[in-house]
Amino acid sequence: MGSARLYAAVAAGGFRRYATYRVATAAGVFTNTVFGLILVYTYLALWDERPHLGGYDQAQAVTYVWLGQALFATLAIQGGGFEIELMERIRTGEVAVDLYRPADLQAWWLASDLGRALFQLLGRGVLPFVFGALFFPTALPLDPVTWLAFAVTIALAMVVSYGIRFLVALSGFWLMDGTGAVQVLMVTGMFFSGMALPLNAFPRPLGDIVTLLPWSALLQTPADVLLGRTDPWPAFAFQAGWAVVLLAVGRLVQGAATRRVVVQGG
Amino acid sequence: MWIRSTLAYRVSFVLTVVGGLLVTGLDFVAILLMFSQVDVLGGYTLPEVAFLYGLSATSFGLADLSIGSAGRLGSRVRDGTLDTLLVRPAPVLAQVAADRFALRRVARLIQGGLVLGYACVALDVVWSPVKVALVPVMLVCGGVIFAAVFVTGAAFQFVAQDASEVQAAFTYGGQTLLQYPPTVFGKELVRGVTFVLPLAFVNWVPAAHVLGRPYPLGLPEWAAFAPPLVAVACCAAAGLAWRAGLRTYRSTGS
Numbered sequence: 017m018g019s020a021r022l023y024a025a026v027a028a029g030g031f032r033r034y035a036t037y038r039v040a041t042a043a044g045v046f047t048n049t050v051f052g053l054i055l056v057y058t059y060l061a062l063w064d065e066r067p068h069l070g071g072y073d074q075a076q077a078v079t080y081v082w083l084g085q086a087l088f089a090t091l092a093i094q095g096g097g098f099e100i101e102l103m104e105r106i107r108t109g110e111v112a113v114d115l116y117r118p119a120d121l122q123a124w125w126l127a128s129d130l131g132r133a134l135f136q137l138l139g140r141g142v143l144p145f146v147f148g149a150l151f152f153p154t155a156l157p158l159d160p161v162t163w164l165a166f167a168v169t170i171a172l173a174m175v176v177s178y179g180i181r182f183l184v185a186l187s188g189f190w191l192m193d194g195t196g197a198v199q200v201l202m203v204t205g206m207f208f209s210g211m212a213l214p215l216n217a218f219p220r221p222l223g224d225i226v227t228l229l230p231w232s233a234l235l236q237t238p239a240d241v242l243l244g245r246t247d248p249w250p251a252f253a254f255q256a257g258w259a260v261v262l263l264a265v266g267r268l269v270q271g272a273a274t275r276r277v278v279v280q281g282g
Numbered sequence: 283m284w285i286r287s288t289l290a291y292r293v294s295f296v297l298t299v300v301g302g303l304l305v306t307g308l309d310f311v312a313i314l315l316m317f318s319q320v321d322v323l324g325g326y327t328l329p330e331v332a333f334l335y336g337l338s339a340t341s342f343g344l345a346d347l348s349i350g351s352a353g354r355l356g357s358r359v360r361d362g363t364l365d366t367l368l369v370r371p372a373p374v375l376a377q378v379a380a381d382r383f384a385l386r387r388v389a390r391l392i393q394g395g396l397v398l399g400y401a402c403v404a405l406d407v408v409w410s411p412v413k414v415a416l417v418p419v420m421l422v423c424g425g426v427i428f429a430a431v432f433v434t435g436a437a438f439q440f441v442a443q444d445a446s447e448v449q450a451a452f453t454y455g456g457q458t459l460l461q462y463p464p465t466v467f468g469k470e471l472v473r474g475v476t477f478v479l480p481l482a483f484v485n486w487v488p489a490a491h492v493l494g495r496p497y498p499l500g501l502p503e504w505a506a507f508a509p510p511l512v513a514v515a516c517c518a519a520a521g522l523a524w525r526a527g528l529r530t531y532r533s534t535g536s
Contacts, residue, residue, distance in 0.1 A: 043447035050451040053471070054459050058316075058323070061466040065320040195386070196297025203304040212312035219318045 030131025070217035082148030179262025302389025336398025341424025343391035437527030
C-alpha cells in the first residue's frame, strides 16, 4: 500500500511537471494542429483517389489524422518522454542515485511517464482533436461504451509506449551516447505506429506484418477501436500482451544493466 | 569542435547518420506507400511529387545544416547562457548557428539530394537550359528562405522562450507541406504560404515552370523567376525580426 502511494505521488509529480510549461503546451497544440491540417489535406487527396482505402471512408481517415495528432505527444511516438532524461542520467552516472533509492527503477519511471502522458493527453491532445472535429467531417461514435473501450486502449498504449522507450533508454548502459538509439526510436515510432500512414492502408503483406508489432498498439489499435473497426477485447489482449512482454524484457535488461554499474568514489 | 566531439562516439555517429537518413527518408517512404495505392496524388505523378519533395528536403537540409541550431535558442534564453554569446567579440547570430553544430544533419541533405536526383531522371519533361539552371537557383534560394524562417523563429523565441514548437510548425511543417503538390491543399492555405509566409517560392511556383504545370493561384509566368527576390526580402525581414528580438532580451541574471 505504501509503495502504491509512492508511485501515485511520482505520477502526480510527472503530471504537474509538464503542466508547469504552459507556453510550451500551447506551442505544442499549435504545432499538432498545423501538422494535422497538412496531413488531413494529403489524406483527403489520397482517399479521393482511392475511396475506402484500408477500409476507411474519408471521415474515418480524417478522424484518424486528428487522433494521431492527439496521441503524438501523449504516447511520445517519436520519443521525447522520460527516456532522454534517463539516458542522460546513465551517461553522467547519476543513475547510481536512482538505483540507491528505495523504489524500483522501472516502476519509478513508469509512474512518472504515466503522469506525463496523462497531462499531454489532456493539455496537448484534446484541443487539436476538437479543432479537427469542428472543422472537418469526422466519424465519431455516439456510443459511450466505445468511448470507454477507447479510453482503455489509450491507457494500455501508454504502458506499451513506456515499455519500448524504457528498453531504448537502457541501451545507454552499453552505447553511452544515446543519440543514435533515440533516432532509431523515432523512425520505428513514426513508421510502425501508423503515424505516417494507417497500417491498414499499407500494401500487403507489409501491412499484415507491421500490424503484429508492438508499435501498432500505440495508434492503430486505439484508432480501430474508436472507429469501430475491431472488437475491444481482442484489441485489449493484443496491447496487454505486448505490455507484459516489453515490461518483462525491460526487467531482464535492467538486471543485466545494473550489474554493469560501477560507482566511482569521491 | 562540435564535429570532433560528434565523431568521438563512432558507433553512435554511424547509427545517427543512418538513423537520420531513415528519419528524413521516412516521409518519402510514406509518399511511396501512398503511391503504391494510387497513380496520382492531387493530379501529380510520383516523379513530379518526388521533384517537389527533393527540392523541399534539400533546401531545408541546407538551411538546417547551417542555422538549424537556432531552434534551441529558447533554452539558452531560459537558462541565461545566451549571456556568454553576447560578451564574445563575434556576431551573436553566427555563434547561435555554430552552437552545437550537428554534422548528423547532413543526412537530410543527402537524402533530399538522392530523391531529387531520382526525380530529375524519372521526370517526363524536356529540359531546356533555363529549366536546368532553375534547379540550383531553387535550391539556394529555398535554403535562404528556410534559413530566414529559422532566424525569424529564433527571434520569436526571445519573446516566447519555451515555444520552440511554434518554430517547428513553420520550419518542419513548411518543409512537409511543400513535399506535396499545391493542388492537394485548400486555397486559403496556399494563399497563406504564397503571400504571407512565401514558402511557395521554395519549390511550388518555380517547379510549376519546370513541370509545365499551372501556377498555383494563377500567378504570372515570371513568378517562377522570383525566388531570388523573395529570398532577399525574407532575409531583410528576418534580419529586422532578429534585431528586434535581440533588443528585447533580458538576462535571467543567473
